[in-house]
Amino acid sequence: MAFTQGSRSRISFIAETTLGVTPATPVFQAINFQSFDLAPTLTMSENPVIRSDRNSSLPTPGNQGSTGQIVGPLHYQGYDSLIAGALGGTWTANVVKNGVLKPTFSMERAHLDTAQYGIGRGMYVNGMTLNFAAGEPVGATFNMIGKSFAWSSAEPQVSFATSTTDPVSANNLMRSASGVVTEGGQTIALMTSANITLNNGGEQLYVYGSNSAAELSQSTVQVTGTISLYWENKTMIQKFLSGAQSSLSIKASNGTNEYTITLPAIRYTGGNAPVSTAGALTLEMPFVAGYDATADCTISVTRTA
Known part of the structure; x- marks a missing residue:
């Protein structure tokens, strides 16, 4: 008996032209990953019938989808399609800004040792989180929702081509040691960590007569985050x-290639330095980002070769 191993797992994707429809002759692109959990979803409706023998009735299966x-x-260009999908924009002159596009993907998870294959269709990047920490590679998380998901013991379509992916080594990971932080237009060297979260507020939309999502919604883009920095003076708390408007730009580099995440308009929603150690204190500064007319966006990502 063979048990499925994570070391023989693969996840890959291809852009769709029509929601939930995999292109006829797809060439999937494999994604380098630390973890993934793409899976089907199925809602259950409680059976309201009251039985005279006090027993419960099983729930009724409802809507299906994927998440x-x-x-x-x-790492450089490893997630560019997903970053653009999360922002709802396109890469133009190596810059992508948040926009109104809603690209979807077909995504395949393959477990090659036990020949188990699952494909999610109509997959939309509903959210993205970037984590920055001193001494650590920059982490990325993409939250997906989708129209459908199906498992098979064979490749879902015989026309699926061999997936390809760029190798990831210690040399091409985006690292904090090569990063630069600009706050309010000034370079600062006090930040210990930061996170930036983008939420598209998307939902699967269902209609009467079908248990598969008819469409995926897209709401106002919400960008929030927190920066932590060594507490030097009252400038940041002030x-x-x-309630002053500020800006934030975080650059990450592998020594050759760079990504710069820019939030041209932010406002801090807190500022506190809890005392939980005898050593240096860090100031926690949560923030929200908003639209800036000059930059014409709420968030942008720039890549530099």
Whole structure:
């Protein structure tokens, strides 16, 4: 008896032209990952019948869909399609800004040792989180929702081509040691960690007569986050207390290639330095981002070769 091993797992994707329809002759692109959990979803409706013998009736199956996360270290051009999908924009001159597009993908998870294959169709990048920490590679998480999911003991379509992917080594991971942080237009060297979360607020939409999503919604883009920095003076806390608008830009590099995530308009929603150690204290500064007319976006990502 063979048990499925994570070391023989693969996840890959291809862009769709029509929601939930895999292109006729697809060439899938494998994704480098740390973890993933792409899976089907099925709602259950409680059976309201009251029985005279006090027993419960089984729930009734309802709507189907797909969901999951893809987690991995940020590396040059490894997740560019998913980053653009999360922002709802396109790469133009190596810059992508948040926009109104809603690209979807067909995504295959393959377990090669036990020949188990699952494909999610109509997969939409509903959210993205980037994590920055001193001494660590930059982490990326993509939250997916989709129209459908199906398992098979064979490749879902015989026309699936061999997936390809760029190798990831210690040399091409985006690292904090090569990073630069700019806050309010000024370079700062106090940040210990930060996270930036983008949420598209998408939902699967169902209609009467079908248990498969008819469409995926897209709401206002919400960008939030927190920066942690060594507490030097009251400057940052004063920005919170005054309600002043600021900006934030975080650059990550592998020594050759770079990504710069820019939030041109942010406002801090807190500022506190809890005392839980005898050593240096860090100031926690949560924030929300908003639209900036000059930059014409709420968030942008720039890649540099």
